[in-house]
Amino acid sequence: MGAKVSTVMSSGGATSRRGPPTDFAGPAAGRERRLDIHVFAAATGELATGRAWERSVWRDARVLIAECPAPHLAASIESALRTVAASVARDRGWQAAGTVSFSLDDRSGVFRVIDAHAQARTPAMPIAEHDPIAAHVLEVRIDGCGDRRLPSTHLMICGATRGEVLRRAYRALSELPGPAGVDRAFLMERIASRAFCSGMTGTRLDQAVG
Numbered sequence: 369m370g371a372k373v374s375t376v377m378s379s380g381g382a383t384s385r386r387g388p389p390t391d392f393a394g395p396a397a398g399r400e401r402r403l404d405i406h407v408f409a410a411a412t413g414e415l416a417t418g419r420a421w422e423r424s425v426w427r428d429a430r431v432l433i434a435e436c437p438a439p440h441l442a443a444s445i446e447s448a449l450r451t452v453a454a455s456v457a458r459d460r461g462w463q464a465a466g467t468v469s470f471s472l473d474d475r476s477g478v479f480r481v482i483d484a485h486a487q488a489r490t491p492a493m494p495i496a497e498h499d500p501i502a503a504h505v506l507e508v509r510i511d512g513c514g515d516r517r518l519p520s521t522h523l524m525i526c527g528a529t530r531g532e533v534l535r536r537a538y539r540a541l542s543e544l545p546g547p548a549g550v551d552r553a554f555l556m557e558r559i560a561s562r563a564f565c566s567g568m569t570g571t572r573l574d575q576a577v578g
Contacts, residue, residue: 407468430511449468464486511551531565537559538559
């Protein structure tokens with residue numbers, strides 16, 4: 369399936385956040401997906417883009433799992449996302465790093481830019497230092513183990529394959545100290561589900577597991 373582009377930009381201002389976003393609402397009902405591309409700018413003006421991160425699991429408008437690379441994302445679509453993200457960074461004159469966020473209709477392949485956040489200028493780093501730390505990465509967020517007054521717990525799980533990462537994530541959640549909490553039980557259920565293991569994400573996952 370080829371990618372079709374609709375560049376609808378949000379009016380949000382830039383922030384200094386970097387890394388897989390965890391504060392955006394999930395997609396609307398249907399088969400819409402939320403994907404993020406990180407862009408890195410060298411002092412020489414060279415731009416590099418990372419693999420697509422997907423906000424795979426959310427609850428109450430909170431993203432609880434983001435993963436890279438995004439499951440079952442066509443190479444042609446990911447390539448188009450990275451090209452558009454680099455263009456956004458170039459047009460806005462980003463001097464360091466930033467994240468361009470997309471909404472993708474999984475049925476038609478149509479996507480649109482929904483947000484773009486630049487990071488504050490930092491000391492120059494070689495583009496090569498921004499290479500992925502592993503073949504597959506899962507970022508898991510647990511908000512205070514059920515007590516919203518407590519700070520969030522973030523787990524970054526890496527592995528050679530998605531299956532290895534999911535097994536490690538489930539084990540890490542089961543061994544996490546402290547009270548089980550609602551988020552942890554919910555995440556363990558999602559990670560262990562046949563639908564999520566097959567690569568289903570977002571609202572499609574909710575409909576399958578729900």
